Amino acid sequence: MFGSAKKQGPTKNRRADLSELTELQVWITSPDSECDGYPALTSDESYELSVDQPVAVLKAPKVWGALHGLETFSQLLYEDEFGAKNINSTMISDFPRFPHRGILLDSSRHFLPIKVILANLETMAWNKFNVFHWHIVDDQSFPYLSRTFPQLSQQGAYHPYTHVYTPADVKMVIEFARLRGIRVVPEFDTPGHTQSWGKGQKDLLTPCYTGSKPSGTFGPVNPILNTTYDFMTQFFKEISTVFPDGYVHLGGDEVDFTCWKSNPDIQKFMEQQGFGQDYKKLESFYIQKLLDIVTTTKKGYTIWQEVFDNGVKLKPDTIIHVWKGNKQQYQNEMANVTSSGYNTLLSTPWYLNRISYGQDWQGVYRADPQDFEGTEDQKKLVIGGEACLWGEYVDATNLTPRLWPRASAVAERLWSSKDVTDIDDAFNRLSVHRCRMVARGIPAEPLFSSFCPREYKGI
Amino acid sequence: MFGSAKKQGPTKNRRADLSELTELQVWITSPDSECDGYPALTSDESYELSVDQPVAVLKAPKVWGALHGLETFSQLLYEDEFGAKNINSTMISDFPRFPHRGILLDSSRHFLPIKVILANLETMAWNKFNVFHWHIVDDQSFPYLSRTFPQLSQQGAYHPYTHVYTPADVKMVIEFARLRGIRVVPEFDTPGHTQSWGKGQKDLLTPCYTGSKPSGTFGPVNPILNTTYDFMTQFFKEISTVFPDGYVHLGGDEVDFTCWKSNPDIQKFMEQQGFGQDYKKLESFYIQKLLDIVTTTKKGYTIWQEVFDNGVKLKPDTIIHVWKGNKQQYQNEMANVTSSGYNTLLSTPWYLNRISYGQDWQGVYRADPQDFEGTEDQKKLVIGGEACLWGEYVDATNLTPRLWPRASAVAERLWSSKDVTDIDDAFNRLSVHRCRMVARGIPAEPLFSSFCPREYKGI
Numbered sequence: 069m070f071g072s073a074k075k076q077g078p079t080k081n082r083r084a085d086l087s088e089l090t091e092l093q094v095w096i097t098s099p100d101s102e103c104d105g106y107p108a109l110t111s112d113e114s115y116e117l118s119v120d121q122p123v124a125v126l127k128a129p130k131v132w133g134a135l136h137g138l139e140t141f142s143q144l145l146y147e148d149e150f151g152a153k154n155i156n157s158t159m160i161s162d163f164p165r166f167p168h169r170g171i172l173l174d175s176s177r178h179f180l181p182i183k184v185i186l187a188n189l190e191t192m193a194w195n196k197f198n199v200f201h202w203h204i205v206d207d208q209s210f211p212y213l214s215r216t217f218p219q220l221s222q223q224g225a226y227h228p229y230t231h232v233y234t235p236a237d238v239k240m241v242i243e244f245a246r247l248r249g250i251r252v253v254p255e256f257d258t259p260g261h262t263q264s265w266g267k268g269q270k271d272l273l274t275p276c277y278t279g280s281k282p283s284g285t286f287g288p289v290n291p292i293l294n295t296t297y298d299f300m301t302q303f304f305k306e307i308s309t310v311f312p313d314g315y316v317h318l319g320g321d322e323v324d325f326t327c328w329k330s331n332p333d334i335q336k337f338m339e340q341q342g343f344g345q346d347y348k349k350l351e352s353f354y355i356q357k358l359l360d361i362v363t364t365t366k367k368g369y370t371i372w373q374e375v376f377d378n379g380v381k382l383k384p385d386t387i388i389h390v391w392k393g394n395k396q397q398y399q400n401e402m403a404n405v406t407s408s409g410y411n412t413l414l415s416t417p418w419y420l421n422r423i424s425y426g427q428d429w430q431g432v433y434r435a436d437p438q439d440f441e442g443t444e445d446q447k448k449l450v451i452g453g454e455a456c457l458w459g460e461y462v463d464a465t466n467l468t469p470r471l472w473p474r475a476s477a478v479a480e481r482l483w484s485s486k487d488v489t490d491i492d493d494a495f496n497r498l499s500v501h502r503c504r505m506v507a508r509g510i511p512a513e514p515l516f517s518s519f520c521p522r523e524y525k526g527i
Numbered sequence: 528m529f530g531s532a533k534k535q536g537p538t539k540n541r542r543a544d545l546s547e548l549t550e551l552q553v554w555i556t557s558p559d560s561e562c563d564g565y566p567a568l569t570s571d572e573s574y575e576l577s578v579d580q581p582v583a584v585l586k587a588p589k590v591w592g593a594l595h596g597l598e599t600f601s602q603l604l605y606e607d608e609f610g611a612k613n614i615n616s617t618m619i620s621d622f623p624r625f626p627h628r629g630i631l632l633d634s635s636r637h638f639l640p641i642k643v644i645l646a647n648l649e650t651m652a653w654n655k656f657n658v659f660h661w662h663i664v665d666d667q668s669f670p671y672l673s674r675t676f677p678q679l680s681q682q683g684a685y686h687p688y689t690h691v692y693t694p695a696d697v698k699m700v701i702e703f704a705r706l707r708g709i710r711v712v713p714e715f716d717t718p719g720h721t722q723s724w725g726k727g728q729k730d731l732l733t734p735c736y737t738g739s740k741p742s743g744t745f746g747p748v749n750p751i752l753n754t755t756y757d758f759m760t761q762f763f764k765e766i767s768t769v770f771p772d773g774y775v776h777l778g779g780d781e782v783d784f785t786c787w788k789s790n791p792d793i794q795k796f797m798e799q800q801g802f803g804q805d806y807k808k809l810e811s812f813y814i815q816k817l818l819d820i821v822t823t824t825k826k827g828y829t830i831w832q833e834v835f836d837n838g839v840k841l842k843p844d845t846i847i848h849v850w851k852g853n854k855q856q857y858q859n860e861m862a863n864v865t866s867s868g869y870n871t872l873l874s875t876p877w878y879l880n881r882i883s884y885g886q887d888w889q890g891v892y893r894a895d896p897q898d899f900e901g902t903e904d905q906k907k908l909v910i911g912g913e914a915c916l917w918g919e920y921v922d923a924t925n926l927t928p929r930l931w932p933r934a935s936a937v938a939e940r941l942w943s944s945k946d947v948t949d950i951d952d953a954f955n956r957l958s959v960h961r962c963r964m965v966a967r968g969i970p971a972e973p974l975f976s977s978f979c980p981r982e983y984k985g986i
Contacts (some may be wrong), residue, residue: 177976187986208976226978425881426920461885464983465970469925511924511986517636517667519685524923526985527646527970 087121089155092141098129106312107132107198107249109451114163117141119155132249136162136196143194143504166437168387168413168452169482170199170253171475173467174459176206176264179231184464186244191472191510193248195479200245201317201454203255204233207263212238212256216306217299223268238310253370254311256304257319259289259354271295274334276327287327291354292337301361308365315387316362321372323351352380359383370413373401382410387451391415399440406446413437414453418478420471421458427515433477433494436486452482472512473502546580548614551600557588565771566591566657566708568910573622576600578614591708595621595655602653602963625896627846627872627911628941629658629712630934632926633918635665635723638690643923645703650931650969652707654938659704660776660913662714663692666722671697671715675765676758682727697769712829713770715763716778718748718813730754733793735786746786750813751796760820767824774846775821780831782810811839818842829872832860841869846910850874858899865905872896873912877937879930880917886974892936892953895945911941931971932961 096103102111115128115137126141128134140162144155171192173180189200204212210224213232221232233241242252258265266273266286271293273286290296307316325347328334334350343349355375362369363383370387382388388405390398390412398416405412417435432455438447455478457471476498480488488494495515503520505512511524555562561570574587574596585600587593599621603614630651632639648659663671669683672691680691692700701711717724725732725745730752732745749755766775784806787793793809802808814834821828822842829846841847847864849857849871857875864871876894891914897906914937916930935957939947947953954974962979964971970983 178973179978179982181982181984183984184986209978227980230980231978231982422884423882425883460976461973463973464986465965466925466928466972468986469928506924513925514637514920514922517919519638519668519690521686521689523638523640523690525640525642527643527923527927 089119089124090122092124092126094134094138095125095127096129096131096134097127100130102130102132106246107251108314109167109251111167111198111249113167113198113249114161115140117158117160117162119144119158121157124155132198133163135193135249139194139196143501164196164198164483165485166450166452166482168199168454169197169479170201170413170452170454171197171471172201172203172255172415172454172456172458174203174206174457174462175211175233176203177208177459178463179209179211179226180459180467181464182233182237182240184467185241187510188468188471189241189245189248189250191468191505191512192250194505194508195472195476196483197475197479198249199251199253199452199454200241201253201255201456202241203257203317203458205256205264206261210264210268212254214303214306216302217269219268220265221268224264224266235310242312251313251315252311253313253315253317254307255317255319256307257317257321257372258300258358259291259351260321260323261319262289265289269299272299274327274331277330277332280332283330285327287331288323289354290334291328291350291357292334296354297357297361300358301364304362304365304367308362308367315368315370317370317389318355318358318362318375319372320351320355320375321391322374325351348378352378355380359386373405376405376408376410377401384409385411387411387413389413389415389454391419391456395435402437402440402450403442403446406440406442406449409449411449411451413451415456418453418455419458420455420474420478421460421462423470429474429477429498429515430491432474433481433491434489436481438486453478469511469513472505472510473498473515476501476505476512548578548583549581551583551585553593553597554584554586555588555590555593556586560590562590565705566710567773568626568710570626570657570708572626572657572708573620574599576617576619576621578603578617580616583614591657592622594652594708598653598655602960623655623657623942624944625909625911625941627658627913628656628938629660629872629911629913630656630930631660631662631714631874631913631915631917633662633665633916633921634670634692635662636667636918637922638668638670638685639918639926640923641692641696641699643926644700646969647927647930648700648704648707648709650927650964650971651709653964653967654931654935655942656934656938657708658710658712658911658913659700660712660714660915661700662716662776662917664715664723665720669723669727671713673762673765675761676728678727679724680727683723683725694769701771710772710774711770712772712774712776713766714776714778715766716776716780716831717759717817718750718810719780719782720778721748724748728758731758733786733790736789736791739791742789744786746790747782748813749793750787750809750816751793756816756820759817760823763821763824763826767821767826774827774829776829776848777814777817777821777834778831779810779814779834780850781833784810807837811837814839832864835864835867835869836860843868844870846870846872848872848874848913850878850915854894861896861899861909862901862905865899865901865908868908870908870910872910874915877912877914878917879914879933879937880919880921882929888933888936888957888974889950891933892940892950893948895940897945912937928970928972931964931969932957932974935960935964935971 111132112129113132115133117137118125126137209226210220211232213221213234222228225232245252274290275282276285373390376388388410390401414437437450437453455475502512506520506524507522570591571588572591574592576596577584585596668685669679670691672680672693681687684691704711733749734741735744832849835847847869849860873896896909896912914934961971965979965983966981
C-alpha cells in the first residue's frame with residue numbers, strides 16, 4: 069500500500085554509500101501460519117524484522133505478526149529529495165503490550181456506509197489496532213439485517229433498504245478485517261438501548277404505563293416474559309454463526325428503571341421474585357438469563373461495567389468493559405474488577421466522540437490502562453482498551469478526521485512499552501504518521517499548524 | 528446544481544391535483560444587470576420569486592438577487608416518494624438583513640488546496656454568504672505568490688511550488704466567487720502576524736535583541752525604516768490590482784511589543800518621536816502610514832478592532848472588525864465603535880474553529896450583531912458579520928465538516944429577519960439543509976442522531 073523499497077543505506081553518509089535492497093523475505097515460522105483462520109484474543113502478533121543489504125527478513129510465528137511487520141516495513145520507507153524510496157538498516161523485535169486494541173464505531177445513531185467502515189479498518193491496520201467493536205444497533209436504529217428476524221431492520225432501520233447491513237455486507241466487513249488481522253466483535257446491547265428493536269419485534273420491550281394505562285411508549289427489554297428469552301435464544305444463535313469471533317459484546321449499560329417501575333405486571337413479578345423495590349435485581353435476573361443463553365452458543369462475552377457493578381454472576385472469562393467516571397473513578401473500577409479476578413478493558417479516557425479545542429490527543433496519550441492501585445497479578449488482567457467514537461454527532465461526513473490521528477495516540481499506548489511516554493517525541497512521530505495517513509488517502513486531521521508534503525486531495 | 532422542477536402543485540391535495548411547472552423565467556429588471564461586474568458591499572441582492580402553474584417567475588433588480596433567487600428555487604424543490612421533483616406554489620419577496628455576510632478561511636496555518644476553497648465557495652453560495660475573507664498569509668506561511676516580490680512565497684511558503692497560490696489560482700478563486708455573487712476580500716495582516724514575510728524580505732521585520740546584541744529572531748514589521756513603507760507601497764499596489772474588491776483587510780491585531788522594546792534603534796526612534804514608553808503610539812504610527820498608503824490605491828479597508836481601540840485616525844468609511852472578548856465585552860465594543868460613527872462587522876461569537884461537544888450551533892445561532900446598547904443610527908452601522916475558521920487545527924482533511932452546517936446558522940442570522948429566532952424551527956430546517964448539502968456532495972456534519980436519505984459518499 070506504500071510502494072516498494074528501492075534504495076537502502078545506513079543513517080550516516082547516505083548519498084555516498086547507496087546500496088540496493090533487493091528483497092523482503094517473509095518467513096512464518098510456526099507449522100500453522102493461521103493464514104486461513106481468524107485472529108483471536110490469544111493470537112501471537114509478534115514479529116522480527118531485519119533490514120540489511122541486500123535482503124530484508126521478516127520473521128513471525130503467525131501471519132498476524134507478519135502483517136504487523138509488513139506495515140512496519142512500509143512505515144520505515146521514506147522518500148529522499150529526489151522522490152526515491154529509502155530505508156535504513158535496522159533490527160526490530162516487536163510485539164504488543166496488550167492483546168486487545170480496539171476501536172468502537174457506532175452505526176446506530178448514524179448509519180455508516182460500508183465504504184467508511186472499510187476505510188477505517190484499513191487505517192486501523194496501519195495503527196496496529198486489532199479489534200473492531202461494532203456497536204451496530206441501539207435505540208436510534210437497527211441497521212443489522214437479521215436472517216431470522218428480518219422485520220427488526222425492516223421496521224427498525226432508518227431505511228429498510230438503503231440504511232441496512234445485509235448478510236453480504238457483514239461478511240465483507242469481517243473478511244476485510246480478517247485480512248488485516250482485525251477481529252470484529254459485534255455489540256448487541258440489551259436490555260436498555262433497544263428502542264429500535266421494539267419496532268419490528270412485538271412484545272419484546274416493556275410497555276410503559278401512565279397511571280393504570282399503557283402510555284404507548286416502551287422501555288427496556290421485557291424481562292418477565294418467556295417469549296423474550298425465546299427470541300434472544302434464536303437471535304444470538306444467529307449472531308454466533310454470522311460473527312466468527314470468540315466474543316460478543318452484550319452491552320448491559322444505562323438501564324433506565326422508570327418504565328419497569330410504571331408497569332403493573334413488572335411490579336407483580338418483582339413481588340413474586342422477592343426483589344422488593346430493587347430493580348437492579350430485575351436487571352441482573354435478565355442479564356443472568358441472557359448470559360446463560362449466549363454461553364450455549366460457545367461464545368465468550370464482554371459487558372459494560374454496570375453488569376459487574378450490579379453483582380451479576382459472571383463466567384471467569386468474562387471481560388468487563390470500563391467506561392464511566394473521571395480518572396479516579398475509572399481507576400477504582402479497574403482495581404475492583406481486577407481484584408475480583410476478571411479481565412478488563414478500558415475506554416473511559418478514550419471517548420473520542422468528546423471533542424474540545426486544541427491538542428486533546430495529549431490527554432488521550434497520557435492515559436494508561438494499568439495505572440491504578442493493584443498487584444502485578446491484577447495488572448495482568450488488563451487485556452487492553454478501546455477508543456470509542458459514539459455516533460450522536462458523527463457520520464460519514466466527519467468520522468474519519470475526528471478519529472484520526474487521535475486514535476493513533478491510543479494505538480501507541482496499547483502497543484508500545486509502558487515507558488514510551490515522551491510527549492514531544494510522540495508529537496513529532498504522530499505528525500509524520502498523520503501525514504502518512506493523509507498521503508494514503510485518509511483525511512486524518514492536523515495536530516497543529518503544519519503542512520504535509522502531500523495534502524489531502526478530497527474535501 | 529439540484530436538477531430541474533418537474534411537477535408542481537398546491538400544498539393541499541397534492542397527489543390529486545398535479546400540474547406541470549413548465550418554465551422558470553428570470554427577469555433582471557434594472558437597465559444594468561451588473562452581470563459583467565463584481566459584487567460589492569452596496570450591491571442590491573433582493574429578488575422576488577413567484578411559483579405558480581405553469582410558469583415560475585424570478586425578478587431581481589440585479590444579477591446578484593437573481594443568483595440568490597435561483598438558489599432559493601432549487602431549495603424549494605423536493606422529491607416525492609417516487610423520486611419525482613415537486614415544488615409548491617409560493618410567493619417570495621426576499622432580501623438580506625445585512626449586506627456583509629462573510630466567512631474567513633485561513634490558508635497560512637495550514638495550506639488549503641484550491642479545490643477545498645472552491646468547494647466551500649460553492650457551499651457559501653448555497654447559504655447566501657457573500658464575502659470570502661481570505662486570511663491568506665500569517666506567521667506560519669506565506670502562500671501568496673506575489674509578482675512583485677516572488678521571494679515572499681519562495682522563502683515563506685511551506686513549499687515554494689506545491690503550497691502556493693499562483694496568480695492564476697487567485698484569479699480562478701475570484702472568478703469562481705464572482706459567478707456566485709461572492710466578494711473576495713484578502714487580508715494581509717501587519718505589523719504583527721508577519722513572521723513568514725521576513726523570510727523572503729530582508730529588513731522588513733524588527734530584529735530582536737538580547738541585551739545589546741541581536742538575538743537572531745525577529746518581531747513585527749519594522750516601523751522605523753523608510754524601506755518598510757517603500758515595500759508596503761509596492762506590495763499593496765499589486766494587491767489592489769490583483770483583488771478587484773473595493774476593500775482590503777489590513778489586520779492590525781495582536782501586536783506583541785516585546786521585540787520592539789528590546790531593539791535600541793526602536794528605543795531611539797521612540798524618544799525622537801516623543802512616544803515615551805507607549806508602544807501603542809508606535810503601532811499607531813505604523814498603521815497610520817499604512818492606511819495612507821492603501822488609501823492611495825483607492826481601496827477601502829477593514830481592520831481588526833485593536834486599531835480602533837488604539838485610537839488610530841481612520842477614514843470615515845473604515846470597517847472595524849470586532850473579534851475579542853466575551854459577550855458583554857463585544858457588545859460594549861460594538862456600542863463604542865458605532866457611537867464613534869464607524870461601520871462594524873461582528874465575529875466574536877462566530878469563531879467556528881472553537882469546537883465543543885454537542886450542539887454548539889445553537890449558541891452561534893442565538894448571537895445577534897445588533898444586540899447591544901445603542902441608538903437606531905448606531906445599529907444601522909452594523910453591516911454584518913463573519914464566521915471565522917482559523918486554521919491552527921484545520922486543513923483540507925477536516926475544514927468542510929467543521930464549517931458546515933455550523934456556518935449555516937450564522938448565514939441565517941445574517942440574512943433573515945431579526946425575529947427569526949425559534950431554535951426548534953431552526954433545528955428542523957437546518958437538519959434538512961445539511962442533508963441537502965450532503966446530497967450535493969459536501970460533507971456537512973450532523974446536528975444530532977439522524978439520517979439523510981442520501982448519505983455522504985466519501986470518507
